[in-house]
Amino acid sequence: MDLRDSPDEARFRTRLRTWLSENVPTEPEPAALAERWPHMREFQQRMYRGGWVALSYPREVGGQGLGLMEEAILSQELGRVNAPTMLPLGHLGRPLLSHGSEEQRRRYLPPLLASDEIWCQGFSEPQAGSDLAALRTRAVRDGGDWVISGQKVWTSYGVFADFCLLLARTDPEARRHRGISAFVVPLRSPGVTVRPIVLANGDEEFAEIYLDEVRVPDRNMIGAPTDGWRIAMDVISYERGAVDIGYLSKFERYFAELADVVRRSTPTPDRAVVRALGETAAGLEVLRMHCLRSLSERASGAAPGPETSIDKLLMTRVEQLLMATSLDLLTDAAEPGRREWFDRYLYGRAGSIYGGSAQIQRNILAERLLALPREPRV
Ligand SMILES: Cc1cc2nc3c(=O)[nH]c(=O)nc-3n(C[C@H](O)[C@H](O)[C@H](O)COP(=O)(O)OP(=O)(O)OC[C@H]3O[C@@H](n4cnc5c(N)ncnc54)[C@H](O)[C@@H]3O)c2cc1C
Structure with missing residues (x-):
């Protein structure tokens, strides 16, 4: 390339x-x-x-x-x-683009992309995170509507959202992945309760969403009733790409800020500081080169697939290394940006959880890219 x-x-x-x-x-x-x-x-x-x-x-x-x-x-x-x-929400438009009806694309995409209407992702549930296919939220057909009941959790920006891209089980008899459908659920609908969850840094970035017989018309289903799992995997693939969600540039900016603070406060840093910064810079460069490789593959027509788990793992590693380095280096409590760095550090801990935990990414790589056996051989 x-x-x-x-x-x-x-x-x-x-x-x-x-x-x-x-x-x-x-x-x-x-x-x-x-x-x-x-x-x-x-x-x-x-x-x-x-x-x-x-x-x-x-x-x-x-x-x-x-x-x-x-x-x-x-x-x-x-x-x-x-x-x-x-706003790290652009990937939520992808399923509408690839699976939505013409009517859904025209109705929902322009205001979503313009941020005139805010969307959130209603996948995880209290008993269905890593094992998403265990989700229990139910949608039952009633005339021309679906009636949805259940609970979602860890919904990013749920308190600000107008619409939820929601997964619900529509066929309890079908195999776990096959019985799931995707819906557009307006969060102002009767029966929806959104409760904020407060993060360690005090922000109410998450929400729990309770659905009590929430009625949505059939036209709010995205794709066919059996498309829910495929749609979820598409969304997650885009969510895992560092370039897709703009995180590469964010980390590059943080690194430049950190190097600048260190340069100003320690004109001749000792070897340990230089080494810590060097390791972080190297991790960032590996992520950048990997993103370029992913981009070149995508530019030649490949859709994002299981290999985005590599992006996610590298992204998490760089973020956590960068934030840990920042806490080690910014030891002067009077440094004005220290509180901000501490918030970033806390948020960096979530990198190995959201969009699928680091363990799950490794499972995906082992099973789907390396074709390793699911159970260890004895
Ligand atoms: C910042 C952030 C934003 C989020 N935003 C959203 C959102 O907008 N919408 C949404 O739906 N969800 C969201 N989530 C939820 C996220 O997708 C889940 O937290 C994640 O999938 C893990 O699920 P869990 O929390 O239930 O943990 P669990 O699935 O209970 O996992 C607990 C631990 O067990 C490990 N584990 C589980 N299964 C296996 C296995 N098979 N092999 C090896 N290890 C395993 C996990 O790696 C983890 O360490 C968000 C989470 C965070 C942190």
């Missing part, structure tokens, strides 16, 4: 840099999510109006009809300029 920009990509990058230099807010983001959320959303909406969101989605649903390379350039440039955190 040629890593240099083509002439078109170089023009795109220049245009983007100009736009970002004129539009990225200069004031720092508020620390608490409740105050940060409107900033994140406002910036995302501004980006959308500027034509910089959903670059690889088709134009007729609100995208820009461009390619993955432009998505990667965008991710790089956002990282470079310290832009506000992007």
Whole structure:
């Protein structure tokens, strides 16, 4: 793969840099999510109006009809300029794009991509996390409607969301994976209760969602009744890609900030500091090169599959190394950004859980890429 920009990509990058230099807010983001959320959303909406969101989605649903390379350039440039955190929710549009009806694509995708309507992902349940196919939320057909009852948990941004992409069991007789369907559930529907869950850093980023005989019309099912599992796996594949969710650029920005703080506070750092930074930089570079490889495969037409578990594992490793290094190096309690780094450290712990835990990613690699046996041989 040629890593240099083509002439078109170089023009795109220049245009983007100009736009970002004129539009990225200069004031720092508020620390608490409740105050940060409107900033994140406002910036995302501004980006959308500027034509910089959903670059690889088709134009007729609100995208820009461009390619993955432009998505990667965008991710790089956002990282470079310290832009506000992007809402990590774009992957929720993918199932509507690939499995949704024409009516669903036209109704839901433009406001989702514009961040005028916020979506959340209702997959996990108290007894169904790693073993997602054990989910118990039920949808029962009643005339032209489905009546949904059950409970979801760990729903990111559930308190801010208007719609939930929800998995429910529609055929209790079918094999576990086959009996699951995907629905669009408006969260203002009668019977829905959304309760915030407070994180260790005080943010209410998660929610529990209770569904008590929530009625949705048949047209709110995405794909066929047996498509739920395939749709869930598609969403998760996109959620695991570092470039897909813009995390590569975020980590590059954090690393640059950390190196800068260390440089300012310790003009001649000792070997241990240099070594810690060097290890982090090397991990980041491995992730970057891996992302480029994934991108080049995707650019040649391959859909994301089980190999995104490699992205997820590398991403988690880099994030946790970076955050642990930051805590080790920023020992001066007076350092103004220390609280922010501590929040980032706490959040980094979640990297080995969300989108499938690190153990589950290793299981996927072992079974689906390396074709190792499921049970150890004795
Ligand atoms: C920041 C964050 C955001 C999230 N956002 C969402 C969201 O928006 N929507 C949503 O639906 N969910 C969300 N989740 C939930 C997430 O998908 C689950 O937490 C995750 O799948 C793990 O499930 P669990 O918490 O039930 O843990 P469990 O499945 O109970 O796992 C507990 C431990 O056992 C290990 N384990 C389980 N099974 C195996 C196995 N077969 N082999 C080896 N080890 C195993 C796991 O690795 C883990 O260490 C989010 C989670 C986090 C942390």
